[in-house]
Amino acid sequence: MTRVGAPQRRRVAANGRDTGSVLPLVLVLMVIGALVVLPLMNYAITVMRAGEVESDKTRSLEYARAGLRTALTSTASLYDNCGGFAGDVPRNLASIDLAGVSSTCQVVGTTNYLSNDQVPFHLATLQIDQPIPPELEDPRNYTNPSAAPDDEDLWQPDRSPNPAVGTVWVPNLPVRPEIDRTTPARGDGDYSRAMSFGTCDVYFPGTYTEPVAVRGPRPTYFVSGVYYFESTITFEGGADVVVGAGETEGCTGDIDALNYVSNPPESTLISGVGATFVFGHEGQFIVDNSGGAVDVVMNQRYADDSEEGALPSDGVSIMTVNGDLDDGDPTGDVLPLFVDDVLATLPANVTVNGEIVNVADDGYVPSVHTPEPIPPEAPAAPSVAEYISATCSNPTNCADKAAAFLSWATPDDNGFVITDYVVEVRSKRRNQSSYGSWSPTPCPLDAPWATGAAARVSCTVQGLNGYSNPGLSSNESDYQFRVTAVSYGGSSDPGPESPGDTRIYARPYSGGIAVDPLLSVADPVQPINDLGSPTTNFADGKLISWNPVGEPSDSGGLPIDGYRVVATPVGPNPGGHPLVECSANWDQTSCLLPADDPDTPAPAFEGLVRGAPYRITMHAINELGESSLPPSPPPTLVFLDGLSDSEVDALPPYTPPPPPPTPAIYRTPPAIIEVVASSASPIQLDIAGYVSMPQGRIELDGGSSAEQHAMRLTGGAVTARIDVANLGTNSRIEFENPSTQKTILIVTTVNGDYDARAEAVVQVNANGGWALNSWEAE
Numbered sequence: 140m141t142r143v144g145a146p147q148r149r150r151v152a153a154n155g156r157d158t159g160s161v162l163p164l165v166l167v168l169m170v171i172g173a174l175v176v177l178p179l180m181n182y183a184i185t186v187m188r189a190g191e192v193e194s195d196k197t198r199s200l201e202y203a204r205a206g207l208r209t210a211l212t213s214t215a216s217l218y219d220n221c222g223g224f225a226g227d228v229p230r231n232l233a234s235i236d237l238a239g240v241s242s243t244c245q246v247v248g249t250t251n252y253l254s255n256d257q258v259p260f261h262l263a264t265l266q267i268d269q270p271i272p273p274e275l276e277d278p279r280n281y282t283n284p285s286a287a288p289d290d291e292d293l294w295q296p297d298r299s300p301n302p303a304v305g306t307v308w309v310p311n312l313p314v315r316p317e318i319d320r321t322t323p324a325r326g327d328g329d330y331s332r333a334m335s336f337g338t339c340d341v342y343f344p345g346t347y348t349e350p351v352a353v354r355g356p357r358p359t360y361f362v363s364g365v366y367y368f369e370s371t372i373t374f375e376g377g378a379d380v381v382v383g384a385g386e387t388e389g390c391t392g393d394i395d396a397l398n399y400v401s402n403p404p405e406s407t408l409i410s411g412v413g414a415t416f417v418f419g420h421e422g423q424f425i426v427d428n429s430g431g432a433v434d435v436v437m438n439q440r441y442a443d444d445s446e447e448g449a450l451p452s453d454g455v456s457i458m459t460v461n462g463d464l465d466d467g468d469p470t471g472d473v474l475p476l477f478v479d480d481v482l483a484t485l486p487a488n489v490t491v492n493g494e495i496v497n498v499a500d501d502g503y504v505p506s507v508h509t510p511e512p513i514p515p516e517a518p519a520a521p522s523v524a525e526y527i528s529a530t531c532s533n534p535t536n537c538a539d540k541a542a543a544f545l546s547w548a549t550p551d552d553n554g555f556v557i558t559d560y561v562v563e564v565r566s567k568r569r570n571q572s573s574y575g576s577w578s579p580t581p582c583p584l585d586a587p588w589a590t591g592a593a594a595r596v597s598c599t600v601q602g603l604n605g606y607s608n609p610g611l612s613s614n615e616s617d618y619q620f621r622v623t624a625v626s627y628g629g630s631s632d633p634g635p636e637s638p639g640d641t642r643i644y645a646r647p648y649s650g651g652i653a654v655d656p657l658l659s660v661a662d663p664v665q666p667i668n669d670l671g672s673p674t675t676n677f678a679d680g681k682l683i684s685w686n687p688v689g690e691p692s693d694s695g696g697l698p699i700d701g702y703r704v705v706a707t708p709v710g711p712n713p714g715g716h717p718l719v720e721c722s723a724n725w726d727q728t729s730c731l732l733p734a735d736d737p738d739t740p741a742p743a744f745e746g747l748v749r750g751a752p753y754r755i756t757m758h759a760i761n762e763l764g765e766s767s768l769p770p771s772p773p774p775t776l777v778f779l780d781g782l783s784d785s786e787v788d789a790l791p792p793y794t795p796p797p798p799p800p801t802p803a804i805y806r807t808p809p810a811i812i813e814v815v816a817s818s819a820s821p822i823q824l825d826i827a828g829y830v831s832m833p834q835g836r837i838e839l840d841g842g843s844s845a846e847q848h849a850m851r852l853t854g855g856a857v858t859a860r861i862d863v864a865n866l867g868t869n870s871r872i873e874f875e876n877p878s879t880q881k882t883i884l885i886v887t888t889v890n891g892d893y894d895a896r897a898e899a900v901v902q903v904n905a906n907g908g909w910a911l912n913s914w915e916a917e
Contacts, residue, residue: 195893203897206887215907222246239890248882259308261874269860314448320345339390344408360389368422376430383413385438413440415452419460419504439827456828509834514629521547546597555626684729706753810838819844830856841865
């Protein structure tokens with residue numbers, strides 16, 4: 140047996156005592172751990188949960204910010220789609236494609252192109268007695284107050300070259316681009332002068348002297364700047380056109396056209412934003428939908444202050460060069476405009492380097508499509524036919540006895556009735572080599588039967604030195620003639636002279652009764668009723684009727700002034716009976732030869748004597764005299780027998796014809812803006828800027844399909860007159876002060892585990908430029 144010592148026994152006793160003491164310690168530790176760990180775990184869980192909430196918030200805020208950024212990717216669309224005025228209702232915007240995210244925009248402020256003290260009269264007409272059509276009435280419109288020559292300038296104090304409230308805005312002209320765009324670019328021979336940009340045709344600013352035709356199917360873009368047209372620009376079927384950069388986007392833009400167009404011009408002349416069309420000479424803006432639909436948009440024009448030559452075009456879409464340069468006004472400040480017996484004055488100036496310059500100094504060509512009187516065109520060379528004089532009975536007395544019948548075609552009257560012609564003649568003797576100077580010669584032209592038609596285009600020149608048959612006289616002369624037309628607009632240039640050397644022969648008659656063709660009257664002038672019939676006998680006398688002279692060739696080339704009927708007694712005792720006459724005016728076809736009063740004792744006869752024979756002859760009268768042809772067939776013997784007891788009711792009292800109307804002293808020229816629908820193909824026309832054509836005319840006509848068209852001129856206008864017809868509900872001429880800048884509130888909201896909202900206030904220009912005022916997300 141092993142013996143245990145005392146120390147060992149003590150260790151064994153101690154181990155016995157420690158048995159089971161760990162459990163309380165573990166329990167204590169567990170309690171302590173629970174008191175420490177569980178809160179830590181709860182904290183961790185809480186922290187984790189809080190992180191998820193923060194993540195939701197951050198995500199929602201980012202969604203809201205993304206909605207704002209998406210809205211700002213197209214500021215031009217914001218300008219177009221967010222409303223037109225402050226306080227307008229919020230509009231929905233496209234946002235990011237996530238559930239619960241939406242964006243809206245609302246206009247909270249606007250800045251217009253013109254301030255309140257800059258808004259001129261909306262529409263102004265300057266031609267007297269040409270009020271603005273009732274369809275366009277507005278209290279802010281203006282009509283010329285002038286009404287008579289002594290108050291012709293009443294409207295002048297209301298004129299201003301700059302827009303101002305209570306004024307008629309008549310802007311100065313921009314400097315004309317001197318580059319002539321005349322070469323066809325596509326080789327199609329229609330003078331389109333369009334450059335190619337892919338499937339887009341492009342025009343650049345400049346001066347266009349030939350007609351321009353814009354048509355489909357390719358869309359067309361006019362680069363921003365100033366265009367001068369001296370002939371027509373016509374937008375035809377299929378045309379899809381945007382003029383200048385701006386609110387409506389074209390098939391290209393200024394920058395792309397400048398950089399990528401094929402065969403670009405050496406000088407592009409781009410200026411400002413939008414474009415201005417200036418029309419001079421025969422320039423017109425024409426829309427023709429006969430070949431299909433037409434869509435033309437002219438964006439608002441903006442010119443920068445630094446572009447001085449183009450600055451007058453700021454805000455203006457269409458202008459005209461006004462007036463007649465040859466007006467005798469040494470100052471060059473104003474040019475004339477005739478309007479219904481009133482001469483008004485208009486500016487026709489251009490600003491160059493800060494100075495006002497007369498348009499004549501820069502080669503401007505005034506528009507001819509204005510109510511201002513302009514002279515007619517010159518007549519063509521007259522044709523010449525000779526007459527034979529009955530008073531030239533032998534070759535030695537034919538000096539000053541020849542005559543020539545001239546005729547010519549009616550020239551273009553340029554809108555005014557031609558009231559007269561001036562015939563000039565020059566001659567040279569048979570032994571001379573050159574002609575003398577031109578001098579006017581009498582050549583009566585008045586047509587008394589005219590009721591408003593133009594002056595005659597033929598006349599007879601008398602007193603010429605004719606060639607005799609043998610050519611014996613040294614006075615024999617060759618002649619040339621020319622004609623000048625006269626109207627209220629003035630005198631034309633002299634026309635070209637008659638061709639060659641006109642040699643007129645003064646031939647004598649051989650035998651018989653001399654008959655002068657100058658005074659002759661053709662056979663239709665003979666009496667047409669049965670002179671022997673008692674039905675032509677009345678208590679007052681015998682009725683004679685006839686057919687009137689018709690063409691000038693029947694009357695010797697001059698108009699008939701009247702007729703004379705002569706009854707010459709014949710028989711065994713003609714001397715006891717007087718000649719009996721009756722006369723008629725040029726427009727009458729009968730007259731009454733008076734009967735003798737049976738109670739008058741012989742031989743004091745004064746009228747036709749019953750039972751006595753008479754020979755009736757007819758005579759037609761013109762300015763040169765009376766026809767002398769004997770009647771054909773031979774003279775008719777008339778017996779005044781079997782008189783009726785009735786009065787002559789076949790001859791009503793003579794009423795002379797009305798005098799010719801006074802020709803209007805202003806004309807109705809072709810319109811500068813001419814939009815006349817000729818088919819149902821839709822016309823979409825938008826001209827956003829001001830229209831300044833104080834001597835021009837605007838014509839809009841929707842035709843029979845007015846509701847198919849939208850013809851809108853919304854920038855205001857000053858014009859001589861406005862003619863509208865068949866305007867549909869989508870067509871109008873008015874003034875809208877364009878908004879150049881809008882202050883827009885954009886709001887994006889996110890609805891989810893965490894609702895978020897982001898707001899931005901931005902200022903957006905019409906061309907898409909923008910600036911951020913504030914940005915907030917919560």
